[in-house]
Amino acid sequence: MIESYRHQVAAHCETGSTRNLLNHVGLPITEPMVFGLGSGPAFFYLFFTRTPKRFPFVALRNPPGKVLRNNFRMLGVEGTVKCHRTTREAMEEANRLIDDGIPVMACVDMFYMRYLPAFMHIHAPFHFVVLMGRDGDTYAVSDPYHEPVGRLSAEDLALAWDIRAPFSKGNLIAYVRSVPNEHDWRRIAAKAIGRTCRNMILPPLVRKGFFFVGIEGMKTYSRRMTTWPRDYRGVALREGILLSAVGFEDQGTGGGAFRLLYGAFLQELAQLLDERAFEGLADRIIEHGQNWRRFSGRLIALGKRVPMKEEAFDAFWKSEAASFEKELRELSDRFAEFAFLEERFLIELRAAARRL
Amino acid sequence: MIITGTRQRFEGGLRIIRYERNETGRCVPCLRPPETEAEIDIYYEQRDIDFKRLHGELCAGVMSPVGFFAAYFNMSPKDIAPMVGLSESTVGKHMSPRGFEKATIEILKRYARVFDISVADLFSFVFLHGDLDHEVHYLADRLMERVDVNRRPSQAQ
Structure with a gap:
């Protein structure tokens, strides 16, 4: 040991x-x-892959290994x-x-x-x-x-x-x-934030092709949410919805799909660099993370309404389809709002990082 | 495969780090049970239901043992193929009872590694009735297994 x-x-x-x-x-x-x-925050709606319950895979952070490599490079490790x-x-x-x-x-x-x-x-x-x-x-x-x-x-x-x-x-x-003893935290932070914003907000010319990445990916995800009951039935629908919510909250995200973790980063940065602008931005992303948490709670409640046994699904759907789809539409609209809010937040964050 | 009479339950005790605002407004790590703790036991319950359904299909000859374990672990031929070094279509064939008969022992060993079982588990399901403890030891590179079954200490007295 x-x-x-x-x-x-x-x-x-x-x-x-x-x-x-x-x-x-x-x-x-x-x-x-x-x-x-490590420029962790990201969003990938990987429509071409499948989670165990056949829902497309949603990644909320940059690819595995990237945070590690970015930190090694940035900190001169x-x-x-x-x-x-x-x-x-x-x-x-x-x-x-x-x-x-x-x-x-x-x-x-x-x-x-x-x-x-x-x-x-x-x-x-x-x-x-x-x-x-x-x-x-x-x-x-x-x-x-x-x-x-x-x-x-x-x-x-x-x-x-x-x-x-x-x-x-x-x-x-x-x-x-x-690791070196001294670091130029302003330069490192500006670079890392710039990269995060680039990963999330794609240039207008490539947005159409990469509709599953970053803010565009979030918009696509919100649109696809309303098609879930059409594409999946029974246990697959139930588990898919539950796993999506668990993925946002408890699968190593720190809650709120990593947004709270990023908020903590901005708070720490504000203190380290004595930059008040970052305090305000941190508050916004933390608030957003908490809203995401509430959204996950609603998603769980919705998923639990679907019966656990395949054979009970048809009867359930006959009586509950309208209210289920209405709730899903509301959640989809909420997620589209998240995309809009994150886009505005990241534009301001990028501007603040450029002033460092 | 050894199946006990009682379904697995989540007994709690798991704590994870979640970031939360404290009274001063700072976002700080808190070590506490997962937000979705209630869903974990539902997951086990769902697995139990899935197991019974899949076991019924296996016994009815709808799927092979490879198909059974793949479905039980929610894996598709696409997930399994690179892990066992076979093509997706070959894995798909092994999931049917007739295709399974053509698989060699060497290939079954590879499946056993992916599903974390022994080759013997592909051929037998042992149901333990009563309050019994068991311990499984894999032998000969997962080709065989030795199972020690004992009464739980409280019952033995």
Whole structure:
């Protein structure tokens, strides 16, 4: 076990693991700061992929690994982010580093993390943990979703690494050797915010083609919400709606689809740089995050109305279709408002960042 | 596969970080149960219903054991194919009882890894009735398994 490494839980696995690694080498950075500097906020309505319940996949943050890489680049970290061709190579390097007292971040499939509760055993091959020690064939795992330090056998770790599924990162390991003592926070923040705004607000010329990305993606999502009862029935409809809401709130977002985490970042930035403009902007995005939370609550209530048994669906739909669709239309309008609000917010945020 | 008489329940105790405003207006991390905690147990209940339905289909010969586990874990041939190194159409074939018969043991081992079961689990379903504890040990690279079944300590007394 690497004694100097401090295991801390976090809202999100990638930001939490990155923070833990950076804290370990002496940079006292917080999770919101890692998320903000990593240009975390995003929205992708991936209509061409399917979640387990056949609803299209919605990503609320930039692609896995991006926050880590952005932070390494922005903060001038001396370290490595590397994908290995084989699990054996990755494991050998990880063992060497752990034995040298260097904690290793790994991107693994959550399905094999046996210390997590059963409902979390899903094939999500983009889960970030830190390997903070080993005892023979058992690894000590610092998982931001698990309060005590987890234990994982070498066999399970190999399975969790060696995944060729979509979005998997191919035996990724990352580690930090050192970070500079001084940082030009104004320049770093301006750059990170600029990138976030670019990811969310696409140039007018490409918006049509990338209707599933950023603000355009949010608008598309709001439009598609009203078609859910047409496209899905029974348990698929119920679970799809419930999973969407759970995804917004409890799947590592910190609540409010990462918007509260971003608000915390802007608050911290305002204090660090003594910039009052950011306080006001932070208040707005936090308020927006809280509204998103209320929206998720309504979505859950709606999903729960759908019966759990397939055979009960037709009778339910016969009697409840009109009120169900009305509620869904209202929620869809609410989500379209979110897109509009975020667009205006990001335009102002970009202007504020340019003044830094 | 070992099936106990009682359905799995979420016993709570899970806490996650959520960001919330404190009294000074700062947005701070709070460690507390998930907002959707009530939905977690519903998830287990739904899984139990799904299991019974799928097991019925498996016994009726509608699907193969591979099809059963894929449906149970909500995975499509598209999800499974890259993980077992086969084409989507081949995985699709293995999901039907007739196609399943053509799969080799080597391929079944790959499926076993994806579903986190043993090859033996593809061929047998053991129902445990009563208050029994069990422990599964995979053997020979998941080809076989050893199951230790014991009475729960409170019952044994």
